[in-house]
Amino acid sequence: MKRCISVAAVLCCLSVVNTTAHSEESSPQxxxxxxxNRTANEARTGRMQFLLTNKRGQERRRTARMFHTDRNDATRVAIYFTAPANLEETAFLSVDAKHDDSDESWLYLPATERVRRLPSSDRGDYFMGTDLTYGDIKDNFKFSPSDWEFENCDQxxxxxxxxxxxxxxxxxxxxxRETGYSRFVAAIDTDTAFPIGIDYFDGQGQPLKQVTVSExxxxxxxxxxIAFELKNHQSGHTTRIHFEEMRxxxxxxxxxxxxxxxxxxIPEI
Amino acid sequence: MSQLLRLLAVCSMTLPAGHAASSVSSELQFWSAHTVRNNDQVIKRFSIESRLKQKLSRRWQVQGTLALEHAHDDVGLGTVDTYDRQAKPLVSGGDTRLELRQLVLRYRKGKTSFSLGRQTFAWGVIDGYRVTDRLDPVRRRDFVFTEQKPERIPRWSARLRTTLEGYRVDLALIADSTVSQLPKQDSALLPTASRFTGGLPFSPAFEPSIELQTGRQSLTGAIKVSRRLRSGMDAAVLAFRGPDTEPVLAHRSGRVLLTFPKRTLLGGYLQQSLGDQVVRAEVAYLPDQRVNTGGGLGQERVRRWIAGVGADRWLAGKWFVLGQMTYDRIFSTNNRAVRPKEDVLATLRLQRRFLNDRGELKFESVNDLRKGDGYFASSLKWSFRQNIDLLAGGEWIYGADSGIFGQFEQQSRVWLKARIRI
Known part of the structure; x- marks a missing residue:
């Protein structure tokens, strides 16, 4: 009996120790x-497969080649669409300056045969009909301390x-106003430092979007x-993105x- | 030689799409338009456009576009007399036309690119109204009532683009005397205002011949140098000399001719992002522009200035707005030019995409502030399926018969388009 009590006491202590450790490890900050601090590639490229599904289940597919750099001065993203035919050769470039507001956006539409400088989009604007905002692209699954106050989760x-x-x-x-989000709740894979399930809420606190990283x-x-899904609760629209040949x-x-x-x-690299 | 090139082009269009480094796509379009005033079907046009892009090696690629069009309506497909002999459509009979729209062999290494073939030069930053963007001839069969403005006509040319000490240099040599395409004589969109008829009163029998430049006179040379300034502003200067793509009328041996004398254009532009908007300014100077003067199709060489300013930005509700003003002035010594001394055009465009870019709504208003004529256009595009777009729209044209737009007042119309991509 004594032995049983001892084992229970040890288990109990271990449990307390474990809980304390988990709590420290999981503090918001x-x-x-x-x-x-998650390591990020300074530069990478990959083929993006988009599957866009509206609330009626109608699907549209898009394919693009993406180039991305994250350097001290700016985050640069170039996306060259290769399919479907109506988007083929359409290319988009965004340069988000880190130290000033000299952000730039450029679009090449083959129909106009001209590269056009665009007014910079708000971070909360949606990119090319997807459920991905320009801010999502720039943030790259990170949460800037200049935007967010971190707290314990609402269970x-x-x-x-x-x-x-x-x-x-x-x-x-x-x-x-800029991001379109008032709050987020994210489940973190601590092995990879990746938020693999994020729920975003709009300015009125209503559920807006759910991001799920599956690979x-x-x-x-x-x-x-490599693979993630964005589901907009308010429009019923979903975007699935899968990267191939990422390097x-x-x-x-x-x-x-x-x-x-x-x-x-597409540049030859 | 031209037949060989055309044959090569047609053959290249039939290359198998399965090749790893090639892409082939086709677009079918049906366009139907009815005039508002008397419900005439003025446009009934069907077209198939096939595009091919073939990578030949890491640095070389070839790109071509072949278009088959059929129109059985009051507007038609436009004249082919304005095309250089080497650039005429492959088939052009009655209501049907097969045309090689583009064929370019391109080499690219780092910051340098060289291209040879039938290609366009979309220079300048102002939308719609061509300030410095006057290298390419354009299609005028639909006047300016088209989705894309201008509709460029590629020409046989060589182009070199490179970067030297931070300056981007764009050089072009065009060996093709093709000029802007005109509507056919019986077209509902044939210009009738006196500024387009050399000051002569319009009559259906008025049918001038087209006299294109030949030999060395048909060559156009062009250079553009651009640079990103430290402030983030894009700046460019450019110059070109060659036959005008717009006609000036002449009277010779009892015949009325549309001639295309050489002219020089010097110009430049600036473009800058300012917060959530982009502002643009562009200017062109033509020291030797020929214009018609009143009385017997006289001509005068005048100085011409064209300037444009514009801005675009996002508004609340994700509306995109573009506002623009262009000023086109000639300095005539005898003040007898047929065209007005000044044209001042204002453009306002609003567009919005919705439902994850499945739909797009567009409104455009263009006004000649001197004459008070103009048009208002609106359109709605709906991507019905991944590869099918349905479009509906219309143009309401207003103003006096003598105005740039007012001459087509009777042609206010509504239209439908269907587009299928394969």
Missing amino acids: TLADLIA RLMRLPHLPCLQGVAKSNEII QKQIGGAWTA QLNDLSDDVFAADALEYG
Whole structure:
């Protein structure tokens, strides 16, 4: 009997120790730092497969080649559509400056035969008919401390309760206006420092969008989302994105992100 | 030689799509338009356009577009007399036409690209109204009532683009005397305003011949140098000299001719992002522009300035708005030019996409502020399936008969288009 009590006591202690450890490991700031410090490729490329489904189940597919760099001065993304036929050769470039507001967006439409400079979109604007916002692309599954106040999760909102959870509340109304999000709740895979299930809420606090990462892969030593789904609760529209041939690029020249180059088509790397 | 090139082009269009580095796509379009005033079906046009892109090696690729069109209506497909002999449609009979729209062999290495073939040069930053964007001839069979403005006509040419010390250099040599395509004589969109008839009163019997430049006179040389300035502003200067793509009328040996004398254009533009908007300014100077003067199809060489400013931005509700003003002025010594001394055009365009880009709504208003004529256009596009678009729209044209747009007042219309991509 004594022995049983001892075992129970040890188990109990272990349980307390474990809970304490889990709690420390999962404190909001610790989780936020873990994600923010996640190693990212400076430059990478991959083929993107989009599957867009509306609430009636009608599907549209798109294929594009993506180039992405994340450097000290700016985040640059170039996307060259290769299918379907009406989007073929359409190319989009965005340069998001990190230290000032000199953001740039460029679009090449083969029908106009001209590379056109566009007014920069709000971070909350949706990209080319998908459920991905320009802000989502720029943030790359990270949560900027300048945008969010990190908190403990509201347990009722946790979609994946077996995983540590991070909640962010927009720091200001300006951030809500820019991003379209007032709050998020994210389930974190601490092994990869990736938020693999994120629920976003709109300015009125209503559920807006659900992001689910279904496949991660190490590309050049950095964990990258290879397959993920974005479901808009309000429109019923879903976007599934799958990357193929994803690879890290060493010494990728900024020339790849020159606006004039969009007209030439996919750069040879 | 031209027959050989055409044959090669047609053969290239039939290359198998299964090749790893090739892409072939086709688009079928049906367009029907009825005038608002008397419900005449003025446009009944069917077209198939096939595009091929073939990678020949890491650095070389060939790209071509072949278009088959059939029209049985009051507008028609436009004249082919304005095409250079080497650039005429492969088949052009009655209501049907098979045309090689584009055929370009391109080499690219790093920052340098060289292309040879039938191609276009979309220079300038102002939309719709051509300030410096005057290298390409354009289709005028639908005047300006088209989705894309302008509808460019490619010409046989060589082009070199490279970067030198941060300056982007674009050089072109065009060896093709094709000029802007005109509507046929019996077209509902044949210009009748006196500024387009050399000052002569319009009559259905008025049928000038077209006199294209030949030999060395048909060559056009062009250069554009552009650079990103430290402030983030894009700046460019450009110059070209060659036959005008727009006609000036002449009277010779008892015949009325549309002639295309050489002219020079010097110009430049600036483009800058300012917060959530992009602003643009563009200017062109033509020191030797020929214009018609009143009385017996006289001609005068005048100085011409064209300038344009514009801005576009996102508005609340995800509306995209473009506002633009262009000013086109000639400096005539005897003040007898048939065209007005000044044209001032204002453009306002609003467009919005909705339901994840399945639908697009567009409104456009273009006004000649001097004459008070113009048009208002609207359209709705709906992507019915992945590869099918349905479009509906219309143009309401207003103003006096002598105006750029007012001359087509009777042609206000509504239309439907269906587009299928394969």
